[in-house]
Amino acid sequence: MKGLGDIGKLMQQAQEMQSKMQDAQSDLEQTLVEGKSGGGLVTVTLNGKGEMRGLEIDPSMFSEDDKEVLEDLIIAAHSEARKAMDAAVAEKMKEATAGLPIPPGMNLGF
Secondary structure, eight states: OHHHHHHHHHHHHHHHHHHHHHHHHHHHHHOEEEEEETTTTEEEEEETTSOEEEEEEOGGGOSGGGHHHHHHHHHHHHHHHHHHHHHHHHHHHHHHTTTSOOOTTOOOOO
């Protein structure tokens, strides 16, 4: 019965993928990415879940006159860090699912 062998192989691949996905998620939780703006005046650090883990602001930005600029720089740095995190997630997903028959565009929970 060839069909049962194919199902068994598919189940084995699914278990391998699940294990790889768990490893990738664990790795991503430990991954930190940075986004900088204003030539390094503001740095935002995110973990692989997109949670902000750090914020560094150059002391020169602590002035009433620079309040709006600082707010914009924080948003820009966060956006850059988010893009870096998305790239890290995409790379981990590529590694975790290498060789597995996953339909394009399928969201696996990352």
